[in-house]
Amino acid sequence: QPAPWAAVLQDEEVLREAAAVAVDAALLEGVLMRTEGFPNTSDVVNYAPFTLLPSVVPSALFEQAYAVQQDFNLLVDAISQNKEFVEQTLASTVKVDDFTAQLFRIHMQVLEEGLAQSVFLGINRSDYMFDCGMDGIPALKQIEINTIAASFGGLTSRTVAVHGRVLKVLGKFEEASRLLPNNPSKGLALGIAKAWELYGSPSAVVMFLVEEVQRNIFDQRCIENELWNRNIRVIRKRFRDVFEKGSLDDTRRLYIDGREVAVVYYREGYVPTNYDQQNWEARLLLERSRAVKCPDIATQLAGTKKVQQELSRPGILEMLLPGRAEAVARIRATFAGLYSLDMGEEGDKVVAAAIADPDRFVLKPQREGGGNNLYGEELRQALEKIRDSPERTAYILMDKIKPQPAINYLLRAHSPLQASECISELGIFGVYVRRGKEMVMNRAAGHLLRTKAIEHADGGVAAGVAVLDTPYLV
Ligand code: ADP
Ligand code: MG
Numbered sequence: 001q002p003a004p005w006a007a008v009l010q011d012e013e014v015l016r017e018a019a020a021v022a023v024d025a026a027l028l029e030g031v032l033m034r035t036e037g038f039p040n041t042s043d044v045v046n047y048a049p050f051t052l053l054p055s056v057v058p059s060a061l062f063e064q065a066y067a068v069q070q071d072f073n074l075l076v077d078a079i080s081q082n083k084e085f086v087e088q089t090l091a092s093t094v095k096v097d098d099f100t101a102q103l104f105r106i107h108m109q110v111l112e113e114g115l116a117q118s119v120f121l122g123i124n125r126s127d128y129m130f131d132c133g134m135d136g137i138p139a140l141k142q143i144e145i146n147t148i149a150a151s152f153g154g155l156t157s158r159t160v161a162v163h164g165r166v167l168k169v170l171g172k173f174e175e176a177s178r179l180l181p182n183n184p185s186k187g188l189a190l191g192i193a194k195a196w197e198l199y200g201s202p203s204a205v206v207m208f209l210v211e212e213v214q215r216n217i218f219d220q221r222c223i224e225n226e227l228w229n230r231n232i233r234v235i236r237k238r239f240r241d242v243f244e245k246g247s248l249d250d251t252r253r254l255y256i257d258g259r260e261v262a263v264v265y266y267r268e269g270y271v272p273t274n275y276d277q278q279n280w281e282a283r284l285l286l287e288r289s290r291a292v293k294c295p296d297i298a299t300q301l302a303g304t305k306k307v308q309q310e311l312s313r314p315g316i317l318e319m320l321l322p323g324r325a326e327a328v329a330r331i332r333a334t335f336a337g338l339y340s341l342d343m344g345e346e347g348d349k350v351v352a353a354a355i356a357d358p359d360r361f362v363l364k365p366q367r368e369g370g371g372n373n374l375y376g377e378e379l380r381q382a383l384e385k386i387r388d389s390p391e392r393t394a395y396i397l398m399d400k401i402k403p404q405p406a407i408n409y410l411l412r413a414h415s416p417l418q419a420s421e422c423i424s425e426l427g428i429f430g431v432y433v434r435r436g437k438e439m440v441m442n443r444a445a446g447h448l449l450r451t452k453a454i455e456h457a458d459g460g461v462a463a464g465v466a467v468l469d470t471p472y473l474v
Helices: 006-010 013-029 057-065 070-080 085-095 097-112 159-169 173-175 184-199 215-231 239-245 276-289 296-302 307-312 316-320 327-332 345-356 376-384 390-394
Strands: 032-034 045-047 055-057 119-132 138-146 205-209 236-237 254-256 259-268 293-294 339-341 361-365 395-399 406-411 418-435 440-454 467-469 472-474
Touching: 006 013, 006 259, 013 045, 013 159, 013 406, 055 057, 055 236, 057 070, 057 138, 057 418, 057 440, 070 085, 070 119, 070 316, 070 418, 070 440, 085 097, 085 236, 085 296, 085 307, 085 390, 085 440, 097 276, 097 296, 097 440, 119 184, 119 293, 138 184, 138 307, 159 173, 184 215, 184 259, 184 293, 184 406, 184 418, 184 440, 205 215, 215 236, 239 254, 239 276, 276 395, 296 345, 307 316, 307 339, 307 395, 316 327, 339 345, 376 390, 376 472, 390 395, 406 440, 418 467, 467 472
Parallel strands: 055 472, 205 236, 205 259, 259 293
Antiparallel strands: 032 045, 119 138, 119 418, 254 259, 339 395, 361 395, 406 418, 418 440, 440 467
């Protein structure tokens, strides 16, 4: 379905004016990023890349994505508490993937010692594309669920205002008024605040565990602000700071700089390059502590691609969510084809099918952050090299989703204004808080639409490929 502003796009002059307004509106609203050249100071900032126009999203699929989010929250939480399932599922992966193996070792070590943590906070983002089937009817298909450091909830809370302004400049007042309000910063902060409150130590702080290179700091600041507004102190520390100054008392309360930490919110720690030996020690210290980790290490493991693939096996969802047939059905409806490459006959068949028709699939390692997957000819060559080796079990295979492209303009600092054929990925933020066995909060907390030019098979906003967008429901 074409956007109601399609006709306006013919007029270059109008577009240029709209783009100039859009960029200034983004700066005014705080859709900001530090620059590549100066990633650790705010002396120089720029706007985060975004689309000139909202993108059309079928409202039925948008609603479907919201409707399944609480189910996904329950599912992730259930996986994180199921030691046997996590252990069995990752058994083949940890033999060949050192990073997953290291996370898994910490997971086992903290379970063996016994958890000091009794309040649990999950912040995730379930990402989807709209698969255009043979019949031309788009279907909601999950790409992945991010259970650690799911980002852009802050900045995207401010893009609706920008796109609303652009539509008005284009004379589309009625369309501007139909853009949905969206405020993940607030939703995520409510979860963090709830966990902080249940931790039960009013003088304790929330610690954002942040990267060495902090280009995306404004996205995090949006959430920080919401916490300060609720009179909760926020500190920002790196793994290195925790290694040097973090400690546990004899009840495993976590202290840093003389302050007790109630909640550790990771915005780091999901890729191998985040860790050296000291950082792994810091991670272990945090995991052993009583502080609420968002996520705890079990929940991080629940977000691996290998777990995602196992969930699609018959009976697994039913086992993890007993007595919740409707939730299971809603979740399963969003699954694309997912295939294990474990050694054996089943895996051999999958490998052969992928080599024969590589454009039907995506090959995924256990990595996050974009730019790691293999497609097409690269996929075929990689699989041919490892087809008979256990190395292949570091990957999973997934059906490739093929969305219908649409024209948009990707606004990036220092880039020319030009039309691109684009596809979008919709993410729904989920937040939940559990105390012991009791779910205290379980909700969807807003959405994120990211759009990229079709020539890029892979990659998110931080990877420099996708840009922030706003859905326009039809
Ligand atoms: P990451 O953890 O690196 O974000 P994803 O599974 O989200 O891994 O894949 C990265 C990107 O690759 C996605 O944002 C999407 O653009 C593309 N992608 C991933 N899986 C598929 C798929 N099954 N079909 C089409 N594109 C995909
Ligand atoms: Mg992703």
